[in-house]
Amino acid sequence: MRLVFAGTPEPAVPSLRALLASERHEVVAVVTRPDAQAGRGRRVVRSPIGALADEHGIEVLTPPKASDPAFLARLAEIAPDACPVVAYGALLPQAALDIPEHGWVNLHFSLLPAWRGAAPVQAAIRAGDEITGASTFRIVKELDAGPVYGVITEQITATDTAGVLLGRLSESGAKLLVSTMDGIADGTLRAVEQASDGVSYAPKVTVEDARVSFADPGTAVDRQIRAVSPEPGAWAEFRGERLKLGPVTVVDEPGPPPGELVVERKRVLVGTASKPVRLGEVQAQGKKRMAATDWARGTRIEQGERLQ
Template sequence: MRLVFAGTPEVALPSLRALLDSGRHEVAAVVTRPDAPAGRGRHLVRSPVGALADEHGIEVLTPRKAADPDFLDRLRAIAPDCCPVVAYGALLPQKALDIPPHGWVNLHFSVLPAWRGAAPVQAALRAGDEITGASTFRIVKELDAGPVFGVVTENVRADDTAGTLLDRLAEAGAGLLVSTIDGIEDGTLRAQEQPPDGASYAPKVTTDDAKVDFSVPALAVDRHVRAVTPDPGAWAEFRGERIKLGPVTRVGADSLKPGEVHVERKRVLVGTATAPVALGDVQAPGKKRMAATDWARGARVEPGERLT
């Protein structure tokens, strides 16, 4: 089939590569978010999807909004049969959805109808889900509510962060997306409506959302930190300054008040509502990320001091 692929970040690259390598489908163009300033010089940088398309000599479309008339006209001129989507990052108007005969097929990183929305992997980790996955579905006006073509599942590991879990889902999902496009072309695959019950939602996680609350049980602290690693990154305040925190480890039943920091020779403990957690990496303002024990020595943490 003739395809226009829509996506923006690195997580979309396995799917784009899989479609390019399939030998069966033609990726006529990609749609991605406009070039954005990055780095110290704030120079405009192409998105990862746009950069990969450039490498393959594929036309790159970067509309400010998917409703722009010029973009819609160009999409009609390209005349795709189907538009696969992975983490594009913008809403698609009905006028765009109506252009390809086989619609826009989204790869979403959850087992729908669970965790519709922008941050399904983070939500699954925070909720303590033991199994998650990826789904392909036809995009409709309602958020992530379209009929589902296929699903793959993935076990959630005890040490998974949002980054590691998303990497695995991106690879597994790429195969699912290619097989979905194959099945649509063959006429052997029919989308099934999502069940009316069981939908849950995962809104975008902001930097403010990533703050660690040590007044909750250790299990919740552990899940929260892993859910926001690496993006937007867990943090807490120490002496009025924000410090970034890597994944923590739940430890024994030492008695510490929530947020209280206890420094030992080989570990740094912080109290929660239940048992303490041992800090992993810590990054203080203006410093490189370092082991918690190195941070504690440099900060000269005093008994009774707390992370808030």
């Protein structure tokens, strides 16, 4: 099939690579978000998908909105059979959805209908799910509600961060997307409507969502921090300044009151509503990431001080 691939961030790259390597399909163009400023120098850079397309000499479309008339006209000229999508990052109007014969087929990193929305991996970790996965489905007007072509499952381990889990899903999901395109091309794959029960939503995670509440139990603190690592990154306040927090370990022993710090020679504990957590790496404002014990020694934490 002639494909126009839509995607933007790094997790979409394995899918585009897999489709480019497929002998059964031809990626004739990609759609990605416009070039944006990034890094300390605020240089304008191509998205990871745009950069990969440039390497392969593929046409790159960067409409400010998918409803842009010039974009819709060009897409109609290209006349793709289908448009596979992975984390494109913008809403698609019906005018765009109607152009390819086989529609727009999205790879979504959850077992639909669970965790529809922008941050399914983060939501699954924070909720304490033991199993997640990825689904391919045909995009319809309602958010992530289209009929499903296929799924793969993935176990969530006790130490998975959102970044690590998404990395695994992006690789296994790429294989699912290619097999879905194969099945659509063969006419052997039919999409099945999603169940009406079990629907849950995973909105975009904000910086404020990443602020850790030590008034929660230790297991909840652990999950929250892993769910927002590496982006946007967990944090709490200490002495009125933001302190970034890496993944923690729940300690099976009594601890101090919620938020209170206990500094020992080889570990730094923080109290929660249940068992304390042991801090891993932290980063104070204007400083590099470091082990919590090194930070505590340099900061000279006094008894009773707390993270808020």
